[in-house]
Every structure is written in C-alpha cells, then in structure tokens.
Amino acid sequence: MSYFDIYAAYTFHGSDIINNTATRLITLIFLLQNQPNQKASELAGKLGVSLRTVHRYFEMLDEMGIPIYSERGPYGGFSLVRGYKMPPLVFTLEEAVAVALGTGLVKELWGELYREAAQGALAKLENLLPDEQVHEVAWSRRSLAVTGLNRADLNAQTPSLEKLRRAIREKRSVSINYQSSQFPHPTQRGLDPYALVHRWGWWYVIGFCHVRRETRTFRVDRISEISMLDTAFSVPAEFDLRSYLQNELQSQPQIKVKLQFQADAANLVTANRSYWESVETQADGSVIVILSAPTLEWAASTTLAYGPVVEALEPPELRIMVTEWIAMAAQKYTIEKGKHS
Numbered sequence: 001m002s003y004f005d006i007y008a009a010y011t012f013h014g015s016d017i018i019n020n021t022a023t024r025l026i027t028l029i030f031l032l033q034n035q036p037n038q039k040a041s042e043l044a045g046k047l048g049v050s051l052r053t054v055h056r057y058f059e060m061l062d063e064m065g066i067p068i069y070s071e072r073g074p075y076g077g078f079s080l081v082r083g084y085k086m087p088p089l090v091f092t093l094e095e096a097v098a099v100a101l102g103t104g105l106v107k108e109l110w111g112e113l114y115r116e117a118a119q120g121a122l123a124k125l126e127n128l129l130p131d132e133q134v135h136e137v138a139w140s141r142r143s144l145a146v147t148g149l150n151r152a153d154l155n156a157q158t159p160s161l162e163k164l165r166r167a168i169r170e171k172r173s174v175s176i177n178y179q180s181s182q183f184p185h186p187t188q189r190g191l192d193p194y195a196l197v198h199r200w201g202w203w204y205v206i207g208f209c210h211v212r213r214e215t216r217t218f219r220v221d222r223i224s225e226i227s228m229l230d231t232a233f234s235v236p237a238e239f240d241l242r243s244y245l246q247n248e249l250q251s252q253p254q255i256k257v258k259l260q261f262q263a264d265a266a267n268l269v270t271a272n273r274s275y276w277e278s279v280e281t282q283a284d285g286s287v288i289v290i291l292s293a294p295t296l297e298w299a300a301s302t303t304l305a306y307g308p309v310v311e312a313l314e315p316p317e318l319r320i321m322v323t324e325w326i327a328m329a330a331q332k333y334t335i336e337k338g339k340h341s
Contacts, residue, residue, distance in 0.1 A: 151201035
C-alpha cells in the first residue's frame with residue numbers, strides 16, 4: 001500500500017472512522033499532525049481499534065517513509081517527526097472532474113442549503129489545479145449536467161430540509177404535521193429523525209414514529225410544519241440506512257399489471273423501455289407489457305396517462321377501476337359542457 005493509496009482513501013471517504021485500514025492510516029497521520037505526544041491507548045480509542053493494531057499501523061507508516069517517534073514519561077507519547085507535513089493535494093484529471101461534477105449534484109439536490117458551500121469548494125479546487133485540469137473542469141461544467149432531480153419545489157422544501165438536517169445532527173426529536181396520501185386530513189406526530197434520503201425525485205426523512213411506534217418513511221414535501229423538541233434520542237445501534245432502504249423496497253406490495261398498446265403506439269413502449277419488466281410484440285403489431293405497481297391507484301393513473309392507445313388487461317380490479325374513473329370523468333365533462341352550452 002502506497003502513501004497515495006491511503007491519501008485517496010481519505011479524499012473520498014473523509015475523516016470519519018470507517019472499517020478500512022487505509023482510511024485509519026490517513027486518520028492516524030492527521031491525529032498525530034494536529035496533536036503531538038499522544039498515547040497509543042488514546043489513539044486506539046479514537047481509531048476504534050486495539051492497542052496492538054495501533055502499533056502495527058506505526059510499523060506500516062514507518063515502512064512507507066512517514067517518520068514517527070515516541071517519548072517516554074508522563075507527558076510523552078507518539079508524534080510525527082517535527083516539521084513533517086502532509087504533501088499538497090494532488091488530483092488526477094478524472095478525479096478533478098468528478099469533484100467538480102459532485103459539487104453540481106450537491107447544488108441540484110440541496111439547493112440553497114449547500115449552494116454557497118458547493119460554489120466555494122469548487123473555487124478552492126480550481127485554485128489548486130494546474131491550467132490543464134482547470135480547462136477540463138470548465139469543459140465538464142459546460143457539457144455534462146444533471147437537472148430535474150427534484151420533482152417537488154426545492155425552494156419550498158428548504159426550510160423543512162434545514163430543520164430536519166439539524167434535528168438529525170443534534171439527535172433531537174421533532175413534531176410534524178404530515179399529510180398522508182391515505183388520509184384526508186394531516187396528522188400530528190412526534191418523530192426521531194435518523195436520516196434524509198433522496199429517492200425517485202423526492203426527499204424523504206426516515207425515523208422512529210411516536211404514533212406508529214416503529215421506523216417509518218415520510219415524504220418531506222408532505223410535511224406542512226416542523227417543530228424542534230427538547231427531547232433527545234439515540235439512533236438504535238442495529239439501524240443501518242442501506243439495509244433499511246433495501247428491506248423497505250422488498251417489503252412493499254407490488255401489483256403485476258399487464259397493458260396492451262395499439263400497434264400505432266408501439267413507439268411509446270420503446271421510448272419508455274425502462275418502465276417495463278417484459279415486452280411482447282403481437283402478430284397484429286400491438287405490444288403487451290408487464291410492470292409492477294405499488295398500488296392499484298398508481299396503476300390506474302399510469303394506464304390513463306397514455307389515453308386511448310392502451311388497454312388494461314390485468315388484473316381485473318384494475319380494469320374495473322379504470323372503467324369507473326373514465327365514467328366519472330366523462331360524467332364530469334358532460335356536466336361542464338352543459339353548463340357552457
């Protein structure tokens with residue numbers, strides 16, 4: 001393992017203690033650089049490893065030419081050789097572009113919350129880069145872009161995101177007014193927020209719901225009011241964000257839907273290929289597709305969005321719902337037509 005291996009690990013993962021030898025090595029260097037004469041036991045605690053492992057890290061750093069010495073006595077400890085400093089930050093061309101594109105994603109996802117910070121980070125990056133990389137970064141910003149990540153108005157959500165971010169960081173409970181799609185009126189509930197997640201164009205907060213007494217997911221744009229409470233909470237040791245999200249996706253009920261597109265609308269199937277789990281072209285040119293829907297209402301809305309060029313084949317409940325919705329819409333527009341005649 002080279003010095004640049006551990007430096008790259010620190011660059012991409014930050015200074016949080018991660019179960020990764022390279023990251024711990026670079027963290028150890030920074031700990032010793034910022035505070036000389038540290039006891040091996042103190043360093044072991046900060047790194048979350050055993051005393052034996054810390055001494056093994058000392059040997060690894062010594063082999064890489066990073067000088068460490070120790071002093072005995074009550075005020076002694078381990079230090080970097082006086083005058084040793086980390087070498088300057090070095091990026092490859094691809095790394096510089098990746099960081100620049102990352103700041104663009106931060107601005108797009110978080111809006112005003114991190115806009116100035118992202119712009120400041122990019123300005124500092126460009127000051128460190130050689131001219132060739134500055135030109136490449138400028139090209140990437142002109143030519144590579146991601147937009148439309150937020151389906152709801154991000155500016156309207158910013159106050160909620162800011163409060164939730166603060167509550168998560170400080171581990172403080174909040175009280176929210178939440179408008180569920182399943183109930184006509186908003187409900188008030190206490191929440192211990194664990195994490196913010198951006199998924200499918202929406203912001204979600206995941207946390208322990210005081211009403212349901214379990215970990216739940218709430219869409220941020222459906223929260224009309226957030227109040228910070230004085231109650232502190234602890235995130236359960238067994239909670240893992242990625243595992244929770246994976247289990248939530250797998251546990252969501254899915255309805256298998258079969259639709260048939262007319263032959264003259266086959267291009268709609270091709271244009272939205274990622275929507276369908278299977279596509280089967282019929283002898284008459286029509287196309288039958290299979291997709292999974294979270295609810296019957298979602299399936300009906302999707303079906304009607306394509307207008308008269310598609311027919312819902314399965315399940316039977318979907319055909320009934322689509323028929324009823326069409327009848328109600330026809331009645332409404334018939335009434336409206338009579339009013340204006």
